[in-house]
Amino acid sequence: MFPGVVPRTFIGPLVVSLLSAPFVAFFFLIGASKIISQVIVRFFLGFCVLVAFNQYGKSINNRFGKEVTKYVMLITATQFHFVFYMTRPLPNVFALVLVLIAISGWIDGKHALFISLSAFAIIVFRAELAILMGLMLLMELVSGRLNIITLLMYAAPAGLICLGFTIFIDSYFWQRLLWPEGEVLWYNTIMNKSSNWGTSPFLWYFYSAIPRALSSSLLLVPIGAYVDSRIRTLLLPAVGFIFLYSFLPHKELRFIIYVFPLLNTAAARAVCHFFNNRKKSILMSLISIAVIGHFVFNLATTSGFLYLSYNNYPGGDAITRLHQLVPKEENIHVHIDVATAQTGVSRFTQLNDNWIYNKTEDLSPGGADMMSYDVLCIGAASENAPELSPYTSSHYILDHVEGYAGIDTKDFKSFPQVVLQPKIFILEKKKCADS
Numbered sequence: 059m060f061p062g063v064v065p066r067t068f069i070g071p072l073v074v075s076l077l078s079a080p081f082v083a084f085f086f087l088i089g090a091s092k093i094i095s096q097v098i099v100r101f102f103l104g105f106c107v108l109v110a111f112n113q114y115g116k117s118i119n120n121r122f123g124k125e126v127t128k129y130v131m132l133i134t135a136t137q138f139h140f141v142f143y144m145t146r147p148l149p150n151v152f153a154l155v156l157v158l159i160a161i162s163g164w165i166d167g168k169h170a171l172f173i174s175l176s177a178f179a180i181i182v183f184r185a186e187l188a189i190l191m192g193l194m195l196l197m198e199l200v201s202g203r204l205n206i207i208t209l210l211m212y213a214a215p216a217g218l219i220c221l222g223f224t225i226f227i228d229s230y231f232w233q234r235l236l237w238p239e240g241e242v243l244w245y246n247t248i249m250n251k252s253s254n255w256g257t258s259p260f261l262w263y264f265y266s267a268i269p270r271a272l273s274s275s276l277l278l279v280p281i282g283a284y285v286d287s288r289i290r291t292l293l294l295p296a297v298g299f300i301f302l303y304s305f306l307p308h309k310e311l312r313f314i315i316y317v318f319p320l321l322n323t324a325a326a327r328a329v330c331h332f333f334n335n336r337k338k339s340i341l342m343s344l345i346s347i348a349v350i351g352h353f354v355f356n357l358a359t360t361s362g363f364l365y366l367s368y369n370n371y372p373g374g375d376a377i378t379r380l381h382q383l384v385p386k387e388e389n390i391h392v393h394i395d396v397a398t399a400q401t402g403v404s405r406f407t408q409l410n411d412n413w414i415y416n417k418t419e420d421l422s423p424g425g426a427d428m429m430s431y432d433v434l435c436i437g438a439a440s441e442n443a444p445e446l447s448p449y450t451s452s453h454y455i456l457d458h459v460e461g462y463a464g465i466d467t468k469d470f471k472s473f474p475q476v477v478l479q480p481k482i483f484i485l486e487k488k489k490c491a492d493s
């Protein structure tokens with residue numbers, strides 16, 4: 059029922075489901091499309107992130123003032139990836155809600171809040187957060203703001219309660235005794251199986267992920283750290299987390315999304331520094347103008363990322379096209395391959411209750427199991443691709459969907475062009491089509 063390499067906790071989805079349920083039920087009663095449910099669910103998840111981010115902003119306001127807070131919000135709003143991910147139902151995003159409030163507690167010196175929410179985020183959602191929150195905790199211990207006795211007084215019960223809670227809830231839903239994040243930690247870290255899904259160089263987060271996520275605001279981060287020693291306190295665990303987490307070969311931008319607000323706080327402090335000193339010299343005035351320009355540049359790059367992202371989910375386009383091509387009254391069995399499932403197909407897009415949608419992986423191409431389906435959605439780069447060759451005599455190509463395949467920079471005389479190529483093919487069994 060829930061295909062995937064490792065089990066994930068149901069706790070985050072349950073919370074969002076409780077918030078969304080009344081609205082989903084209403085739209086179901088009036089006969090709205092199932093896809094509306096996805097919009098509602100993602101709205102409430104994004105709302106939770108915004109509430110947590112607002113709490114983080116309040117702590118920044120207490121520590122640095124309202125001007126820095128204002129520019130943290132503005133900088134984040136002009137960047138693409140934080141906003142892009144904040145409504146996606148991923149373990150990182152569920153954890154992000156807790157992490158932002160936990161960091162807020164760390165900044166304000168509210169150790170009970172910081173330790174309790176850190177424990178929940180680590181034990182239930184993302185175990186690697188032990189690095190980030192652990193570094194913050196270590197700083198508190200070294201500075202003397204927190205002692206071992208107080209730490210144990212908060213951490214021991216919080217850890218036991220969180221562990222018991224996730225085991226109780228998730229064992230029920232998965233129908234076996236289970237600590238999901240413990241199994242994920244074993245799979246990804248101890249067995250290093252996450253490398254099966256791709257690896258990146260050690261410094262990838264520093265030279266690729268962070269520049270894309272922060273855009274031109276990255277240039278302001280070291281300046282913020284230079285002009286205000288308090289910023290260096292925020293950046294130390296953030297940079298330490300990224301460095302230590304870089305030892306894991308499998309890397310994705312969303313894995314470090316928690317540190318983007320901290321980095322943006324450093325950039326916001328630099329913005330305030332230049333704006334507050336803009337009248338002191340011509341140079342500072344020019345730099346202030348450049349800082350304003352950096353917001354424009356961020357918006358431009360965000361617009362570019364938005365366009366690329368729009369073309370990067372051919373699976374979602376394919377399932378939509380399938381529903382347009384095949385009458386919903388037909389009773390068909392659809393197979394959705396990995397490439398299709400990873401690029402936009404979700405349970406919310408499975409609109410027809412009388413259809414059977416199947417995502418079983420590792421089926422033999424052209425084998426009996428694959429031939430039993432009426433419709434196949436298969437990732438391939440052309441109609442002559444090897445992925446489609448087992449079906450040339452047994453299936454028709456109903457349609458194909460194109461997706462993002464890179465940027466053409468060969469011709470420097472013109473603006474770089476986005477390259478689109480076939481990504482997903484929709485095949486229908488001939489005996490079904492002829493009937």
